[in-house]
Amino acid sequence: MEEVVNTINLSRYFGDLKALDNVNLKINKGEIFGLLGPNGSGKSTLIKILATLLLPSEGEAYVLGYNVRNEFEKIRKLINIVAGDDRPGYGVLKVKESLWFFSQLYGYGIKEGWKLVNSLIQEFGMQEYADKRLNRLSSGMYQKYNFVRGILNNPRLLFLDEPTVGLDVNIANEIRAYIKSWINEDKERTILLTTHYMAEAQQLCDRIAIIHKGKIVRVDTVERLLSLVSNEHVFELKTSLISENILSNIKSIEGIKALASDNDVASNISNIRIVTKDESIIADIISLLRDSKIRILNLNKEEPTLEDVFLYLVGRKLR
């Protein structure tokens, strides 16, 4: 299988901070490859290196066979980036004008650029707001425009950095459908996607790399990753505010595979997610909480998700 991305012992430092730590990763042609990790895990640094915006400190990275260090000009012709939290373009320009502007950056002719933009506007059903200025678009419209901008040059590798962040469910689903149909149109295309949304990763990705503190913890298909916790039991507990001490006591109960909690001090509530080997362990947990005078407000048994895979592998919540 042809590799679109290949990194060899790739590391990147920012001063003393090691943002990427010996990353070895291979992404195959035609796949949607997900990078899953919390903020600061190194996802964006990796994307920036692969997109030729940042140089590695150590190791090598190849994109479509070209070295990011010295063959970046060849790489740039074959890639594009869509970042969910950016608003590229100029507010005073209309959607179609802005897309045309970017088409010129990719080297299309003046008329050719307009032709391409008009056909994409039709294809993506953007006629209604093609003449609207960018600064008057809703978040959903903007992200759709941004996605179309990202495919203007028909990239062989598209970086999608949180493409649906902050969008409502319907628009997010629409964008996901576009992503899926775009990649299915041409087997030469590959997507590297970063997301916080587990459902998105599950829905879109062929394979996922879990990244934490700059290291790749695991790379596998969604099914295989889920199988790591498919025999485990996941409980979501809502309790009165719980101390670190009590949490440590819970963690020390035998058979607990992973535990993550967050405290909402304003409402005096703790949310705890626990992955256990055995269902019966929950009785021990409840007993411990009762003895510690902690009120249980809610207890749910959940289906294991990628969130639990992350919890299981890394020992903390993704978000």
Added chain:
Amino acid sequence: MMKHMLKVAYARAYVRIKGTNRDFTHYIADVFLPLLGVSAILFAYKALNAPEIYLASAAVGASMIAFWYNILWSMASQFYWEKEQGNLPLFITSGAPLTGILLGMALGGAFNMTLRALGVLILTILLFNIKLNSSALLPTLGLFLLTLSSLYSLGMIFASSFLKFGRSVSKINELLGEPILFLSGVYFPINVFPLAIQILVSLIPLALGIEGMRELLILNKNFYDIIWVYIALIFLTIVFAYIAIKLLKKMENEGRITGSITLKWE
């Protein structure tokens, strides 16, 4: 490569011209407010019974102010804002030559500012009955274009520097605003300065351009009388453009090493 650069320059100039002129209300701020400023000086000159050439001198100088502010606030800091908006990484990864972006910014900015400068100049001439040497229009146009070339080449150097130093350089903008206008002799001829300062000031294209235009339009000199100004401006354009292109390449490479191209709020 050259074709691509010109296409990019055209597209970037289109953004600037189309974007700015879509909303005509900015002309109120861009033409009438500077007109108020120059009017105050012209009224003062009139009240003091200053010679006509002082009035004409101030009118020519005032019409050129816009270019300097455009260099500082639109040209120099543009890459910083492009980075904040998320455009700069896209420019870079598109493979488009950044020199094309800069050239487009310069052409678009120069076009917009020329409209504004013409507005200020025409209104000043009409309101204060200022007389200029109309037979010198052609050499003045040449001088004006050379002034813009060297001025916007200097702007390209500033833009490249912003790429490295980020928003902290905006303080330099503030610092460069009024002193350069003062040294350029916007409202008075620079020959009032001692010779040493006049020589130093000759490195500022704006000062050279304004001085040359005054010689042509007010003091009735011809092209050959001030040929040194043309030569100096051509020289400055070549030097500034060369430095800008080299600096831009250097900043882009450094940006890849340090991350300054993509790290926001730097």
